[in-house]
Amino acid sequence: MKNSLVLTIFSIFLLTTVYVFASETDKAEEYDEDTYGPEAPVIWQSPVKGVIFYHKIHTMENELDCDSCHDDVFEMESGAAEEQEDFTMEAMYEGKYCGVCHDGDMAFASDKRCTLCHIGVRGVERLSAKESAEEGKGH
Amino acid sequence: MKIKELEKLKNEGTVNLPSRERRTFLKMGFLITGVYLGGKILSLTSVSKAFASGSVPHKKEYPYAPHYSMVIRESRCIDCELCKEACVETNQVPSYGSRTDVLERRRPIEYDAYETIFMPILCNHCNRPPCVRVCPTTATWKDEKTGIVMMNRSRCIGCKTCMTACPYNARYFKEEGRYVDKCDFCLESRLSKGETETACSAACPADVRIFGDLADESSRVFKLLHTPETIVWVLRPETGALPNVYYTNA
Numbered sequence: 001m002k003n004s005l006v007l008t009i010f011s012i013f014l015l016t017t018v019y020v021f022a023s024e025t026d027k028a029e030e031y032d033e034d035t036y037g038p039e040a041p042v043i044w045q046s047p048v049k050g051v052i053f054y055h056k057i058h059t060m061e062n063e064l065d066c067d068s069c070h071d072d073v074f075e076m077e078s079g080a081a082e083e084q085e086d087f088t089m090e091a092m093y094e095g096k097y098c099g100v101c102h103d104g105d106m107a108f109a110s111d112k113r114c115t116l117c118h119i120g121v122r123g124v125e126r127l128s129a130k131e132s133a134e135e136g137k138g139h
Numbered sequence: 140m141k142i143k144e145l146e147k148l149k150n151e152g153t154v155n156l157p158s159r160e161r162r163t164f165l166k167m168g169f170l171i172t173g174v175y176l177g178g179k180i181l182s183l184t185s186v187s188k189a190f191a192s193g194s195v196p197h198k199k200e201y202p203y204a205p206h207y208s209m210v211i212r213e214s215r216c217i218d219c220e221l222c223k224e225a226c227v228e229t230n231q232v233p234s235y236g237s238r239t240d241v242l243e244r245r246r247p248i249e250y251d252a253y254e255t256i257f258m259p260i261l262c263n264h265c266n267r268p269p270c271v272r273v274c275p276t277t278a279t280w281k282d283e284k285t286g287i288v289m290m291n292r293s294r295c296i297g298c299k300t301c302m303t304a305c306p307y308n309a310r311y312f313k314e315e316g317r318y319v320d321k322c323d324f325c326l327e328s329r330l331s332k333g334e335t336e337t338a339c340s341a342a343c344p345a346d347v348r349i350f351g352d353l354a355d356e357s358s359r360v361f362k363l364l365h366t367p368e369t370i371v372w373v374l375r376p377e378t379g380a381l382p383n384v385y386y387t388n389a
Contacts, residue, residue, distance in 0.1 A: 048217065048219035049220065114214075
């Protein structure tokens with residue numbers, strides 16, 4: 001009688017431990033880069049420094065698929081937009097690049113909420129400091 | 140009288156005091172109160188003459204020609220720091236100091252989000268400069284003609300009192316010459332050579348810094364400060380320094 005009780009309690013303890021460990025590894029795999037694009041933010045430094053773009057906000061939170069922008073609006077290539085001569089706010093007001101959706105109707109206009117994307121030199125420095133701190137600690 | 144004799148005296152009370160003594164006492168009391176009250180009233184009236192309605196000086200009350208000032212359109216600043224780079228290159232600003240800087244603050248907005256606001260700062264070329272007031276060697280002074288707070292580096296002894304006095308932290312100590320340096324609206328590097336704009340104002344891609352002559356009614360700075368329904372403010376007005384750099388949201 002006593003032995004079976006001890007056995008039951010021990011097995012419950014064992015199962016809970018296994019469950020806890022299993023769920024910990026699950027969280028790290030929630031963001032799938034193949035479906036949602038790179039998790040790390042895109043940082044543009046030209047023509048002005050300190051501009052940021054998060055794929056997560058557009059693909060995961062607002063449920064856009066890759067075709068909405070790639071490859072008509074933006075090339076799926078790191079640094080490609082910065083090489084374009086006309087990657088400017090003027091172009092966005094005319095409906096190019098981000099201006100395709102950020103026109104005031106589909107999403108907020110390109111001449112509003114500037115500092116959401118223009119996090120500035122300070123913002124980028126903070127981001128890279130945070131990243132290197134996290135790398136140092138290790139996941 | 141010796142203390143022992145004083146101790147033995149009885150308190151005679153006020154009834155038998157001659158009225159002349161009472162009158163002198165009252166007269167002294169009124170005199171002191173009168174001087175104090177008069178001073179109080181005088182200090183209140185002098186405030187109305189100085190730049191009364193808000194921070195922008197009144198028309199036709201510009202003591203300088205040209206009256207150089209800068210208007211900063213704060214909502215357009217994106218901290219690209221091209222102004223800082225231009226200033227460093229034009230005026231040989233060392234890496235440990237700055238003639239101009241961009242500050243950052245966050246403001247809570249709806250839906251638990253925050254808005255970032257960038258604020259460029261520089262020497263305000265105040266109309267009542269605290270730095271000029273405290274300089275022991277007159278190494279810094281406000282130019283009579285242009286209103287720019289100037290710096291004579293050979294007279295500077297590096298006491299750094301001006302750095303302490305400045306309410307805007309606009310000055311820094313330059314090790315390479317052992318003198319205190321600050322923004323001079325690019326007078327030495329650009330304005331004296333025929334340019335009409337400061338380096339930072341020319342470099343800004345977002346049209347944030349507008350430099351010009353406030354006394355000229357056709358200038359952009361004048362128009363920006365005198366457009367109806369726009370809010371104009373200065374930094375730290377409570378210091379009484381009367382800055383010449385204005386911030387607007389227009």
